[in-house]
Amino acid sequence: MKINIDIKKWNRKRTGKKAGRSKKRKNSKIPLSLRGKIIILSAALFMVVCVFTVIYIIMGSYDGLGLRHNLPGNSYDMDAFYKEGGRLYYEDEKYTSVTGIDVSYYQKKIDWERVKDDGIEFAMIRLGYRGSESGDIQKDSRFRENVKGARKAGLDIGVYFFSQATTAEEAIAEARYVVRHIRGKGVSYPVAFDMEPVNGETDRISGLSVKERTEIADAFCKVIERNGFTPVIYGNPHWLDTRLDLTFLTNYETWLAHYTKKTDYPYAFRIWQYSDRGKVDGIKGRVDLNIMMINK
Numbered sequence: 001m002k003i004n005i006d007i008k009k010w011n012r013k014r015t016g017k018k019a020g021r022s023k024k025r026k027n028s029k030i031p032l033s034l035r036g037k038i039i040i041l042s043a044a045l046f047m048v049v050c051v052f053t054v055i056y057i058i059m060g061s062y063d064g065l066g067l068r069h070n071l072p073g074n075s076y077d078m079d080a081f082y083k084e085g086g087r088l089y090y091e092d093e094k095y096t097s098v099t100g101i102d103v104s105y106y107q108k109k110i111d112w113e114r115v116k117d118d119g120i121e122f123a124m125i126r127l128g129y130r131g132s133e134s135g136d137i138q139k140d141s142r143f144r145e146n147v148k149g150a151r152k153a154g155l156d157i158g159v160y161f162f163s164q165a166t167t168a169e170e171a172i173a174e175a176r177y178v179v180r181h182i183r184g185k186g187v188s189y190p191v192a193f194d195m196e197p198v199n200g201e202t203d204r205i206s207g208l209s210v211k212e213r214t215e216i217a218d219a220f221c222k223v224i225e226r227n228g229f230t231p232v233i234y235g236n237p238h239w240l241d242t243r244l245d246l247t248f249l250t251n252y253e254t255w256l257a258h259y260t261k262k263t264d265y266p267y268a269f270r271i272w273q274y275s276d277r278g279k280v281d282g283i284k285g286r287v288d289l290n291i292m293m294i295n296k
Helices: 007-015 023-027 029-059 112-117 143-153 168-182 210-226 237-242
Strands: 081-084 087-090 095-103 122-130 137-139 156-163 191-195 231-235 253-257 271-278 287-295
Touching: 087 095, 087 271, 087 287, 095 271, 112 143, 122 143, 122 168, 122 287, 137 168, 143 156, 156 168, 156 210, 168 210, 191 210, 210 231, 231 237, 237 253
Parallel strands: 095 122, 122 156, 156 191, 191 231, 231 253, 253 271
Antiparallel strands: 081 087, 095 287, 122 137, 271 287
């Protein structure tokens, strides 16, 4: 007699469980579940750390001025500066120079290939500004165009922001704005803090004290530095000497604006804007000329 036995059915009757399911498999759900929870919690913790880091670095913070330090002196040999073709150069045993310009929408459409061919090696490009009366932050209308053109032509680029901040918090907002617009743009030269009076006694910054301006410059530069860029403070000798206290700002380099053949500025500077009457192929009208000192 032939007997047909349904093995799976017989096992279910004998054990009261579905065939193929064992205690081992059933219990294996517990460690998998715990492992999943651990992964989720770890991912959440990682995200919290990332968000905190982004908030701290990108948004910035400011805890006031640090210690005062003596200002480093001007170590350049004034006799080592020389002019050729109306442009300034420098050469000695320690330093050499590169030639640059600074531009904004005022220069209008620029032929950057011709600029490069005319011997210009770097450009400081205005990224934006805060309104001297409204206080609104605006981007320079030709910033993107100038960055794209200068990079394509092979120039090194830095940027500057025209500040009218009245508090450290506003300076942080300006720096955050700058960082947001230069990430991934190939900015390898300094990021400049440019604060100047605009309308005599009617602009936003005229009533600020030296300490307040110094704190504003420091707050801006700290955020720029924390984000991996090199801050620099722009100004003419009078502004640097009387409107800021540079003894609190020795961590940052100076971009000196002094329209003269030989500057008598006694302190260290990295960039010298020596003329606002320059002529460069590819630019209609006048443009500021600069020289940057490079360690050999």
